[in-house]
Amino acid sequence: MISPLVLVIATVVLGAGTFAFRFAGPALRSRVTLSDRVEHLMATAAVVLLAALVATSALLADGEFAGVARPAGVAVGGVLAWRKAPFVLVVVAAAATAAGLRLLGVP
Amino acid sequence: MWRTLTTRLGPGLLRDIVLVCAADGLVGASFGAITVGSGLPLWLPMLLSLVVFAGAAQFMFVGLIASGGNPIAAVLAGLLVNARHVPFGFAVGDVFGRGLVRRAVGAHLMIDETVAFALAQQDAERRRAAFWTCGVGLFVCWNVGVVAGAFGGTVISDTDAFGLDAAFPAVLLALVLPSLKDRSTRLAAAVGVVIALATSPLLPAGVPVLLALAGVLVALGGTPDGPRDPASAPQSRSEDAT
Numbered sequence: 001m002i003s004p005l006v007l008v009i010a011t012v013v014l015g016a017g018t019f020a021f022r023f024a025g026p027a028l029r030s031r032v033t034l035s036d037r038v039e040h041l042m043a044t045a046a047v048v049l050l051a052a053l054v055a056t057s058a059l060l061a062d063g064e065f066a067g068v069a070r071p072a073g074v075a076v077g078g079v080l081a082w083r084k085a086p087f088v089l090v091v092v093a094a095a096a097t098a099a100g101l102r103l104l105g106v107p
Numbered sequence: 108m109w110r111t112l113t114t115r116l117g118p119g120l121l122r123d124i125v126l127v128c129a130a131d132g133l134v135g136a137s138f139g140a141i142t143v144g145s146g147l148p149l150w151l152p153m154l155l156s157l158v159v160f161a162g163a164a165q166f167m168f169v170g171l172i173a174s175g176g177n178p179i180a181a182v183l184a185g186l187l188v189n190a191r192h193v194p195f196g197f198a199v200g201d202v203f204g205r206g207l208v209r210r211a212v213g214a215h216l217m218i219d220e221t222v223a224f225a226l227a228q229q230d231a232e233r234r235r236a237a238f239w240t241c242g243v244g245l246f247v248c249w250n251v252g253v254v255a256g257a258f259g260g261t262v263i264s265d266t267d268a269f270g271l272d273a274a275f276p277a278v279l280l281a282l283v284l285p286s287l288k289d290r291s292t293r294l295a296a297a298v299g300v301v302i303a304l305a306t307s308p309l310l311p312a313g314v315p316v317l318l319a320l321a322g323v324l325v326a327l328g329g330t331p332d333g334p335r336d337p338a339s340a341p342q343s344r345s346e347d348a349t
Binding site: 090 | 119122123126127130146147148151154155158159160161164168172178179181182185186189190191192193194195196197198199200201203205210211213214215217219222223226267268269270271272273274275276277278279280281282283284286287291292295296299300302303304307308309312315316317319320322323326327
């Protein structure tokens with residue numbers, strides 16, 4: 001078993017590294033004025049990252065196909081969102097679809 | 108305070124944020140329960156949630172440690188998963204406001220959901236209000252959930268049974284969808300999604316999502332009529348809307 005001290009150090013190092021990642025953007029941005037074009041590109045980059053997160057977390061678990069229930073739930077949520085359904089309905093329908101399918105034995 | 112928030116955000120947006128915070132609290136409870144249930148000390152999930160505050164990296168870290176992995180490897184894996192916060196910081200770094208403390212606190216509260224909620228708002232004032240409300244709400248709910256789960260045990264260890272694993276991608280998808288009305292953004296996202304999905308089986312977690320950033324180059328290159336992969340769902344669905 002790993003000693004508590006090692007666990008604390010590992011946690012603090014992970015926290016410090018994560019904070020450095022998070023702080024880099026705001027810290028650098030405060031020093032320079034960005035053109036509208038660069039501003040737009042960075043917003044695009046964030047959207048691309050989020051889209052990639054949606055796709056990978058919806059379809060994959062540990063690098064393999066996540067089964068049917070989760071992608072089906074996300075797809076139902078996606079269609080509702082595209083149809084401009086209320087956000088709450090989108091989220092609840094996605095969860096209910098996945099949970100319902102699992103209740104029926106669908107992986 | 109509730110009334111102030113309602114006027115600044117509108118009842119709809121506030122309700123949406125509360126829903127995501129509640130769901131996040133449940134996942135936090137499962138994180139606490141799973142961590143303690145796998146034989147790790149009671150304080151570990153709480154300390155992780157306070158100082159790291161990034162769900163995916165925390166689950167990754169604890170999973171590796173609990174299965175007898177090397178702590179250095181666990182830290183590196185967690186850092187890889189969190190590297191996406193660098194571009195996020197550049198995208199929403201202006202909403203934190205001035206002053207070192209505000210920037211530092213804002214940076215710590217920056218996670219997928221807060222970034223998505225901020226990006227989905229049109230004007231700067233609303234963007235700022237959405238970011239801070241979502242950030243503080245998520246931080247409180249996540250940590251309270253983790254403490255409850257760590258002490259309460261395995262009552263809610265399986266959030267998949269509630270479909271929460273489908274709820275979170277749906278949250279981000281709903282928030283990102285309006286941004287995809289822009290043709291070049293949509294193309295960049297489609298390319299990024301294909302890259303991330305194609306490289307996921309081969310690379311450690313976190314890296315495929317970073318590689319998706321190559322999609323931005325497509326938007327930069329300005330080839331609006333370039334080839335598009337129709338298999339890049341679910342985002343491509345929004346193309347029908349325009």
